[in-house]
Amino acid sequence: MDKNNSSENQEQEEQVVNPWEVSAKGKIDYDKLIEKFGCQRLDQSIIDRVARLTGRPPHVFLRRAVFFAHRDFNEILDAYERGEKFYLYTGRGPSSEALHLGHLVPFMFTKYLQDAFKVPLVIQLTDDEKCMWKNLTVEESQRLARENAKDIIACGFDASKTFIFSDFDYVGGSFYKNMVKIAKCVTYNKVVGIFGFTGEDHIGKVSFPPVQAAPSFPSSFPHLFTGMDNLRCLIPCAIDQDPYFRMTRDVAPRLGYHKPALIESLFFPALQGETGKMSASDPNSAIYVTDSGKDIKNKINKYAFSGGQDSVENHRKYGANLEVDIPIKYLGFFLEDDAELEYIRTEYGAGRMLTGEVKKRLTEILTEMVERHRRARAAVTDEMVDAFMAVRPLPNMFR
Amino acid sequence: MDNNISSENQEQEEQVVNPWEVSAKGKIDYDKLIEKFGCQRLDQSIIDRVAHLTGRPPHVFLRRGVFFAHRDFNEILDAYERGEKFYLYTGRGPSSEALHLGHLVPFMFTKYLQDAFKVPLVIQLTDDEKCMWKNLTVEESQRLARENAKDIIACGFDVSKTFIFSDFDYVGGSFYKNMVKIAKCVTYNKVVGIFGFTGEDHIGKVSFPPVQAAPSFPSSFPHLFAGKHNLRCLIPCAIDQDPYFRMTRDVAPRLGYHKPALIESLFFPALQGETGKMSASDPNSAIYVTDSGKDIKNKINKYAFSGGQDSVENHRKYGANLEVDIPIKYLGFFLEDDVELEHIRTEYGAGCMLTGEVKKRLTEILTEMVERHRRARAAVTDEMVDAFMAVRPLPNMFS
Numbered sequence: 001m002d003k004n005n006s007s008e009n010q011e012q013e014e015q016v017v018n019p020w021e022v023s024a025k026g027k028i029d030y031d032k033l034i035e036k037f038g039c040q041r042l043d044q045s046i047i048d049r050v051a052r053l054t055g056r057p058p059h060v061f062l063r064r065a066v067f068f069a070h071r072d073f074n075e076i077l078d079a080y081e082r083g084e085k086f087y088l089y090t091g092r093g094p095s096s097e098a099l100h101l102g103h104l105v106p107f108m109f110t111k112y113l114q115d116a117f118k119v120p121l122v123i124q125l126t127d128d129e130k131c132m133w134k135n136l137t138v139e140e141s142q143r144l145a146r147e148n149a150k151d152i153i154a155c156g157f158d159a160s161k162t163f164i165f166s167d168f169d170y171v172g173g174s175f176y177k178n179m180v181k182i183a184k185c186v187t188y189n190k191v192v193g194i195f196g197f198t199g200e201d202h203i204g205k206v207s208f209p210p211v212q213a214a215p216s217f218p219s220s221f222p223h224l225f226t227g228m229d230n231l232r233c234l235i236p237c238a239i240d241q242d243p244y245f246r247m248t249r250d251v252a253p254r255l256g257y258h259k260p261a262l263i264e265s266l267f268f269p270a271l272q273g274e275t276g277k278m279s280a281s282d283p284n285s286a287i288y289v290t291d292s293g294k295d296i297k298n299k300i301n302k303y304a305f306s307g308g309q310d311s312v313e314n315h316r317k318y319g320a321n322l323e324v325d326i327p328i329k330y331l332g333f334f335l336e337d338d339a340e341l342e343y344i345r346t347e348y349g350a351g352r353m354l355t356g357e358v359k360k361r362l363t364e365i366l367t368e369m370v371e372r373h374r375r376a377r378a379a380v381t382d383e384m385v386d387a388f389m390a391v392r393p394l395p396n397m398f399r
Numbered sequence: 400m401d402n403n404i405s406s407e408n409q410e411q412e413e414q415v416v417n418p419w420e421v422s423a424k425g426k427i428d429y430d431k432l433i434e435k436f437g438c439q440r441l442d443q444s445i446i447d448r449v450a451h452l453t454g455r456p457p458h459v460f461l462r463r464g465v466f467f468a469h470r471d472f473n474e475i476l477d478a479y480e481r482g483e484k485f486y487l488y489t490g491r492g493p494s495s496e497a498l499h500l501g502h503l504v505p506f507m508f509t510k511y512l513q514d515a516f517k518v519p520l521v522i523q524l525t526d527d528e529k530c531m532w533k534n535l536t537v538e539e540s541q542r543l544a545r546e547n548a549k550d551i552i553a554c555g556f557d558v559s560k561t562f563i564f565s566d567f568d569y570v571g572g573s574f575y576k577n578m579v580k581i582a583k584c585v586t587y588n589k590v591v592g593i594f595g596f597t598g599e600d601h602i603g604k605v606s607f608p609p610v611q612a613a614p615s616f617p618s619s620f621p622h623l624f625a626g627k628h629n630l631r632c633l634i635p636c637a638i639d640q641d642p643y644f645r646m647t648r649d650v651a652p653r654l655g656y657h658k659p660a661l662i663e664s665l666f667f668p669a670l671q672g673e674t675g676k677m678s679a680s681d682p683n684s685a686i687y688v689t690d691s692g693k694d695i696k697n698k699i700n701k702y703a704f705s706g707g708q709d710s711v712e713n714h715r716k717y718g719a720n721l722e723v724d725i726p727i728k729y730l731g732f733f734l735e736d737d738v739e740l741e742h743i744r745t746e747y748g749a750g751c752m753l754t755g756e757v758k759k760r761l762t763e764i765l766t767e768m769v770e771r772h773r774r775a776r777a778a779v780t781d782e783m784v785d786a787f788m789a790v791r792p793l794p795n796m797f798s
Contacts, residue, residue, distance in 0.1 A: 128579050135583075138576045168579075172571020177537045180527050180567075183603030184534075188587070191602055203590055204582030207606030 017240050018195060020133065022267060027274045030068065030239075030266060037242050039069045039264065046070070049077055054116035060336045061109045061265065069239060071249065072261035076234050080117065085398050086232040087225070088113055089215045089260070091124035092152065094144040094166075095134050099151045100286035101366070102268030102278060104373070105333070107155040109265070110236045120161045120224065120397035123152060124215050128167040132204040142168050149385050151289060154376035157388075161397045163224060164388040167211055175220045178255075182210040185251040194243045212241075213248040216260035223391050233260040238267060269329055273305035289374065293367045300327065300359050300366070308348075308355035319351035320358075327355070327362045334365050416639050417594060419532065421666060426673045429467065429638075429665065436641050438468045438663065445469070448476055453515035460508050460664065463731045468638060470648065471660035475633050479516065484797050485631040486624070487512055488614045488659070490523035491551065493543040493565075494533050498550045499685035500765070501667030501677060503772070504732070506554040508664070509635045519560045519623065519796035522551060523614050527566040531603040541567050548784050550688060553775035556787070560796045562623060563787040566610055574619045577654075581609040584650040593642045611640075612647040615659035622790050632659040637666060668728050672704035688773065692766045699726065699758045699765070707747075707754035718750035719757075726754070726761045733764050 015024035017033060034041060042062070051058045061067045076086050090110045092103070114121050125148060127141035136144070145166040152164065171179070188206065191197055197206055216233050218225035225231055235245060242264060249259040270278040270285045278286045284303045287296055307325025309315035322328050322345060335341045344361065347353035414423035416432060433440060441461070450457045460466045475485050489509045491502070513520050524547060526540035535543070544565040551563065570578070587605065590596055596605055615632050617624035624630055634644060641663060648658040669675035669684045677685045683702045686695055706724025708714035721727050721744060734740045743760065746752035 128575075131579055132583055138580065168576055169572075171575050173568075176527075176570050177567055180530055180603055181537065183606060184531055184601050186602050187599055188596065188602055188605055189598040192598070197587065199588040199591070200586050202583050203585050203587055203605050203609070204579055206587055206602050207582060207609075210602070210606075 018243055019240055022240050024275075028267060033239065034069050037069075037239070037246070039071050039239075039242065039262065040073075042068050042070050042073065042263070046073060046077070050116075053077060053080060056116055059109060059112040059116075061105070061112075061333070063338065064332045065266075066105065066333055067109060067236070067263050067265045069264040070262055071245070072259060073234070073263050076232055076261045079232055084230075084232070085119055086117075086234050086261075087119055087218065087397075088121040089124070089233050089235050090121070090237060091126060091212070091215070092148055093126045093130050094141060094148040095130045095136075096280050097144060097147050098280060098288050098290060099148065100268075100278065100288045101330075101333075101369075102286065104151075104155065104289065105265060105268055106236055106238060107152055107157075111155050111157055113234070113236060113263075114158060114161060118161075118399060120394055121157065121163070122215055122221060122224070123157075123162065123164045124212070125149060125164065125166040126212065128171070128211060129208055131168075132202070132208060138168060142166060146385055149388065150377055150380040151373070153380045153384060153388055154373055156376065159384070159387055161394055162388060163221065163391075163394065164385075165391075166389070169389070170391070171211065174222045175214050178214040178217055178220045179210040181255050182213050182248070182251050183207070185254050186210070186247060190247070194247055209244060209247060212244045213251065216245065216248050216252070217255070217257045219257075223393055224397070230258070232258050235260050235262045237262065237264060239264040240267070268333070269326060271299060271303045271305065271326060273324060273326060274329075287366055287370070289370055289377070291370060293363075293371070296367050296370060297363045300363050304330070304359060304362075306355045306359075309351075312354065315354060316351045320348045320355070322349050325358075327358045330362055331358070331365070334369060335361075417642055418639055421639050423674075427666060432638065433468050436468075436638070436645070438470050438638075438641065438661065439472075441467050441469050441472065441662070445472060445476070449515070452476060452479060455515055458508060458511040458515075459735045460504070460511075460732070462737060464665075465504065465732055466508060466635070466662055466664045468663040469661055470644070471658060472633070472662050475631055475660045478631055483629075483631070484518055485516075485633050485660075486518055486617065486796075487520040488523070488632050488634050489520070489636055490525060490611070490614070491547055492525045492529050493540060493547040494529045494535075495679050496543060496546050497679060497687050497689060498547065499667075499677065499687045500729075500732075500768075501685065503550075503554065503688065504664060504667055505635055505637060506551055506556075510554050510556055512633070512635060512662075513557060513560060517560075517797060519793055520556065520562070521614055521620060521623070522556075522561065522563045523611070524548060524563065524565040525611065527570070527610060528607055530567075531601070531607060537567060541565060545784055548787065549776055549779040550772070552779045552783060552787055553772055555775065558783070558787055560793055561787060562620065562790075562793065563784075564790075565788070568788070569790070570610065573621045574613050577613040577616050577619045578609040580654050581612050581647070581650050582606070584653050585609070585646060589646070593646055608643060608646055611643045612650065615644065615647050615651070616654070616656045618656075622792055623796070629657070631657050634659050634661045636661065636663060638663040639666070667732070668725060670698060670702045670704065670725060672723060672725060673728075675704075686765055686769065688769055688776070690769060692762075692770070695766050695769060696762045699762050703729070703758060703761075705754045705758075708750075711753065714753060715750045719747045719754070721748050724757075726757045729761055730757070730764070733768060734760075 015028055047058045047062045088110055090106055125145040127145040130136055131138055131141040149164050191209060214220045218228050218231040245260060245262050252259040284299055305326040307321035309318055331341055348358055414427055446457050446461045487509055489505055524544040526544040529535055530537055530540040548563050590608060613619045617627050617630040644661050651658040669677040683698055704725040706720035708717055730740055747757055
């Protein structure tokens with residue numbers, strides 16, 4: 001995202017979206033973002049195509065346009081129809097132990113993609129990035145990476161098809177060779193334009209983008225994809241990661257590689273509303289996977305921004321403002337039943353259903369989700385983490 | 400070296416010395432260089448101290464002022480006197496197969512240091528650097544690294560005390576962790592000041608300095624130096640490498656590491672004179688380790704710049720200009736016998752000895768040297784290269 005300082009652009013630059021900053025005056029304008037970034041909307045025809053090709057209903061995040069934009073997803077589907085497989089690549093920057101629901105979104109969707117298309121997956125834990133940006137020690141960022149791996153594994157990935165790696169463990173060999181090849185193709189001016197680095201930034205930051213680009217190319221994983229240089233890559237991620245992969249797609253043809261395809265999600269809204277920021281320092285801005293049922297009920301009731309009217313009388317008269325109501329938005333993410341969601345939206349929008357009911361339903365859903373996650377995570381042992389992170393071939397990765 | 404383009408500095412900036420460019424109007428002024436870089440002259444007292452501590456005569460390169468500058472070499476000797484060992488670190492950028500005599504100088508000296516002090520040695524082959532700067536493919540730079548390793552091994556290093564590594568093979572793990580720690584401590588502005596990078600340079604170049612810095616810290620080699628965090632490092636190198644290690648020494652205390660010490664050499668003069676440039680594209684600018692006795696004789700006779708007078712008569716009258724005479728300079732490097740060298744200098748300087756005699760003696764010495772090297776290199780097998788490059792402990796490295 002160009003951080004162009006000319007005054008002309010500053011008027012247009014009401015919103016800033018890059019891997020380290022997401023902010024806007026008011027809500028994020030996703031239409032403008034798609035236009036500025038140059039990616040495509042995910043339309044209904046693609047969603048129908050996915051359902052047809054995978055023989056199962058499309059994931060709730062597709063139906064509700066949580067994943068709403070893409071680059072070359074059609075080409076992935078074209079190739080898949082021809083019998084050509086692909087692999088998935090997603091990641092996490094392990095900056096804290098506390099994961100919230102927004103962090104789970106890309107992993108929930110990626111698990112669906114793995115199951116639906118029966119393809120392998122690599123997951124990058126960018127402990128080096130967090131060490132560099134968050135001023136963590138090497139040891140601390142590695143520790144966080146392993147802790148986060150447990151939450152990721154708890155999302156239900158198939159160990160026979162999934163390779164999780166931390167940069168501090170894995171960078172080297174073929175991966176490092178690709179980092180160098182990529183770095184040769186990107187000037188300093190270019191990364192300034194894409195990421196907004198300045199002369200006072202340390203060179204670790206400048207050298208990082210190739211690290212996040214490298215997993216887009218199958219030759220970075222010789223233990224998995226030797227001899228499969230033509231294997232395509234699909235990257236599910238939040239749209240703030242787009243700059244890394246715009247850069248990568250620009251470089252790929254010069255290295256004789258396929259451009260990675262992307263499928264991108266909106267930002268998960270903070271409890272206090274779309275204009276708020278989820279922040280690790282404000283525990284009431286998000287629902288964490290470590291929250292108890294009581295915490296969840298309390299946070300939803302007290303902090304979830306309501307689009308309902310200020311009195312029951314007004315609410316029955318005017319109905320709720322669905323555009324700003326956070327519980328409705330959260331239900332959009334996590335209530336799988338389209339019919340029930342439509343019902344709630346209609347009733348609440350007309351004022352026949354009250355805020356309390358909506359929040360109660362949401363609390364039920366989130367509590368069940370968080371408790372399932374917590375049980376799954378408690379069952380993840382260090383041995384399982386080692387298994388997912390072992391550098392090993394995945395002989396059944398396309399079954 | 401600041402490539403500062405202000406006009407005030409341009410007057411002072413008659414000479415440019417950095418890892419990618421060495422040039423001057425006329426000869427290099429080493430006094431100015433030492434002053435500008437901020438390193439120290441190696442004086443006779445240090446040389447005497449070395450002889451005293453090692454129980455053997457100091458190397459010809461010390462006696463002749465070839466290695467003439469240092470940083471903290473006294474501290475290395477202080478520690479050594481207290482019974483504290485150190486390790487050696489030197490390297491080569493494998494940009495070509497053809498090594499010339501100038502390339503051998505740091506390796507000849509490093510072998511002496513290894514034998515005299517009985518210390519281990521790591522040798523870095525910066526194939527990633529050459530891939531990035533010389534636009535070689537990864538495979539080609541790796542191949543050159545292995546070929547150059549054979550010439551290096553032919554210099555006679557002790558395999559039980561020497562670890563040779565190429566970056567493309569070795570970067571990763573603890574080494575990569577140190578690269579990241581170092582990179583965090585150096586801003587982009589700083590590397591611009593030290594190395595002269597510009598916005599049009601690719602980010603591979605910007606990210607490279609930490610790669611050359613990392614071997615200065617023992618924790619980069621856990622298979623060698625685990626638990627020896629206090630082990631000091633001494634870096635023999637040509638003085639154009641000083642910028643890398645100025646940067647490294649600046650960073651070291653912030654990481655809780657010892658600053659590496661340096662012992663630095665002059666530049667090896669080109670055959671055609673101090674103001675000339677040795678260039679791989681001009682085979683007559685240097686003596687190569689692949690030259691035959693006939694080539695050497697021919698090159699010395701035809702191309703070695705002579706400080707002798709233009710006629711025998713004038714020569715007998717005025718004597719030779721020893722300051723510019725290349726054969727005399729080369730003898731300074733490679734004729735070990737101080738007495739003989741002094742005799743030649745006196746006689747030639749007085750005009751009693753002719754250029755032809757000097758060149759003949761030089762040819763003898765170089766031919767013997769190059770033939771010894773060629774025999775040694777022919778005896779280096781791929782298995783020996785693998786042995787030197789294997790990641791293995793060196794249990795006898797201080798014996």
